[in-house]
Amino acid sequence: MQSVKFNEWNPGTSSTRKYQEGASFDLTFRNLSYTTGKGKKAKHILHQISGSFKSGHLTAILGPSGAGKTSLMNILAGLKKSGIEGRVDVNGAKRKFKTFRKQSAYVTQQDHLLKNLTVDEYMTAAAHLKLGNKVSDKEKKSTIEQILKTLGLTNTQKTRVKCLSGGECKRLSIGLELIDNPAILFLDEPTSGLDSSSTLQCVALLREIARSGRTVVATIHQPSSRLLDHFDHLYIVASGSCIYQGPPGSLVPYLKTVNLNCPSYTNPADFVLDVASGEYGDVLPQLTSGIKNGRIIYEDPSIPPLATPSHNRQGDVCEDANEDDVEKMKNKENRLTYATPFHTQVSVLLERTWRSIWREKMLTQVRFTTHILFGIFFGLLYQAVGNDAAFTLNNAGMLYFNLIFIVFTSVMPTVVTFPLERKVLIREHLNNWYSLKAYYLAKLLADIPFQIIFPTVYLVIVYFMTGQPLSLQRFSMLLCITIFTSLVGQGIGLVVGAVFDIQSAAFMAPTFAIPFLLFAGFFINFKSIPSYMNWMTYVSFFRYGFEGSMLAIYDYDRPPLDCSEPYCHFRFPQKFLEKFDMAHSSYSICVFGMVVYFVVMRVAGYFLLRFKVKSVR
Template identity: 45%
Template structure:
């Protein structure tokens, strides 16, 4: 059996109480009877993450799908109150192990995942943990305080008042030294500030387990030290903090409490950081003087000194051997923190001396007294209705600040409307310009289709990394996000479409009859919503580059079957069915019928000869004599519903692939 399967609460408390006063830094003052003692006394608050015989297998090859193990029956336990580093060379399996422990990767995994020595329930564990990914996927147009407010409204249940949520936001931002930047938009933050904000967003729900993927990636050495120091402060409150790290400096390396080293899918060491070099020396692997121990570990794991992976994995019993866990003290990490403290005092790096990140126990359960506020209960902290409300507010705020989604779209529609209206001025009331009027209507279909499609295709894919992070960390359900993003963009698209349609309708002097005006405007809106739906679908399955290239194939092939270039009766009999599924045909028919159909009278002719004095003659030549406006509306509405449902399922598949 293991020498130390689980750290007991009493041992964790002794770990902190036995620390010499000279080593208790002011970076995180701990009250004698404060929240930390509550962590130590309440066993439910301590979450020890364990795993036994975990193997992860992938399939390689296109035709012959050969299995390959990235992890090979590894074992281990990461205890509450410890800052754990998972290290190893590229391809060793450290990120894979992190993803499995966080629940981010589930397929292809065998073995047991444990919490406090027992099989863990994934749903419960996900509520008590969070995963902060390598890239800081934040909404760039929100300020720090706005981002925290949105997160608080989604992650804290409705039983907490607005004042209580704002108090907690202020505590966290002060704790990580971001309060003075609360009005700064996230795209203006430095790399270290973005990393701290990512941590602050997840601290709102007071998670017991925190996973970090390469938290120092992209940061300079001083900011990296500050970031790791913050993680150590968080771990000292009794949380389980686990992170992957690639090649830390010697000072940062010494700040970790626990090291888990992997090589070629095996665990080659788990224990205290200070125990690493004595452990390697027993295998005749002596670190050269003045050499970074972290670099030396990576060199050994990479085979620079020979293949020691099998021997070291047997010595560590593939993670089961806990002999080196408490064998060495980790005092140098406090010297490192003292050195950082001196640097902060001298002004070399940004100080982090704010109040400690300690909170009273706050659950995300549903208050029985306020249960009537909710539409229904769910696995998320807040109700489905509240999620939609908060996400709608956030989306409207983002749209109002996004030049592409709002200002550029409206100005483009306005500019083109006046240009086309001037170009085709007065064509709607003269029989000699019926063909020009038809060209104007076809241009309207294509313009509304392309602009609505491109606006969504070029912006929606950039949201996917943010959706992935927030949805995985249980901020909201995918249904509520999709419904909010769909509803929020419709008003802007409708405003832009109506501006174009109204201006061009009256400048081209179409008939001023209420039902014709309404029919024309309504069909223009339907056309733009169809294109917007296609944009959502393409944006959900492709990135921006591929979406711009392949996206137009959604509707450009149907252009030839729109009735503008070739009429139905003139086409090959085997090709006529394509006209009946071409939404461009129905959109063009709807616009033509709205201005020329429904028994419109004889048109005035200002030329020597007008072939289409009677609109019915033109409709007959265009194979639209039997066309029905209601049929076009039903087809377009059905297509909008179908594509948007398909886009939701495509988004679900895309999110599952990423997780």
């Protein structure tokens, strides 16, 4: 992999630029404690640990499973905000979350990426969102090309993410966060799932980034001795306390101070993890005490210290603040949180979302084919029943099952895909790419054309094959109700998908619809419903959809129907409406009810999604 001096990147002089070139930041934390749960269920994860991560150094956080390393990472990155005691400083000044989000980036262990975008499309969208409008397209393109060259992704620019290898996806995840040149980069298990060659390439890249003056911190599960040598600084956690902080070369000498001798030809990382797991006795209190739970850094006098980058250093103590940088941080506090204005965020996200939907087979090809096939199926099943009084009940059943089909074909694709997209949203939103409102609006706008086109194609087939009245007014009224039903169904999918994972959402969505189906007026007349349950008919969107469909076909002075039998009880449409207690109903109220549902579902979806994103913290 080719190296590059990251502090020479110059994506522009926009006021939305996070840092002046060369600015970098030291991260320190003191007496940090973290507790989950309350009362008797409270669990203490971290116990007043302290530490210091210098700019220009690549730091590895090590520890056995359950030691608290991921919790520490999430707290330092600002992902966790509750249940925390202690203080986190940036260059000696107390961390302010709004500013810190603009200073840092967090690459999660799982590479949550949109699978149907190409590498170039992904990087371009990220550049527009993270660099702002004041940076020219030429400068953005130059920045992207340099990052891709550094990451070894130049030959994959036109490749879709779903076709990338695990190592390429990991490098792309890192590259997306490097676009705006963050001063502090956090990575949770960046080598997870990679082979030994890709792991070394990934860590070598991180070291190059750190050498440019960035502060790079990564959790590593179990590094090899060769991989360990690539790190400048180790921070080892055991049982929520720090048992070592210092250079890799000083680890073995430090362990000797408590009579722990690492055997020859043994990986020091494996040895210290065995120690942390308690396999060498109860020595953790001694190790924790030896470095005062992270308050000091152990360095073996016989090993020359690592040279600290000359920029942004004012003393030997890492907590000393660069006054100019601190002042810049304070001045930025009142600036816009995001690099780009709201309308630009919506525009970029709308284009990106549209590409993803268009290329997703289930959201386009499968849905389109399903609407055509089922349209023909229903047309053949209910052939020519629309104007025959002998089959009015069959026609009502057809109108009712139309609604069921439209609802479920709009709910289920959203339920299946949205929880996956939610993971991408959480990563990008917490890394300050865009606002939640911009994402949600773009998501709604991108899918609306499909929610209009697919039901229209379906209804055209069914309407004419089933012999409904050849009236543009009636067709338009039925189409209006059908489209609103589709939009409401999508809203339900967003609500359920915003809260639950895929498995739970796939169960909850159909279950959620059952009460609405019962109180639509098809299975039971409104007059037959007990008075104490009658209110449920007014909150059933199926009621407004079915009632509106029936009124569109049979109301508004429709003449008597044809009759293929000697006697047809419902030859007069008004009489048929009376059977369903709809003779005095209003089509306008049905449309209004659907509009209310449309609005309520989308507002509820937004606030539930907002709650879900906040609950991650």
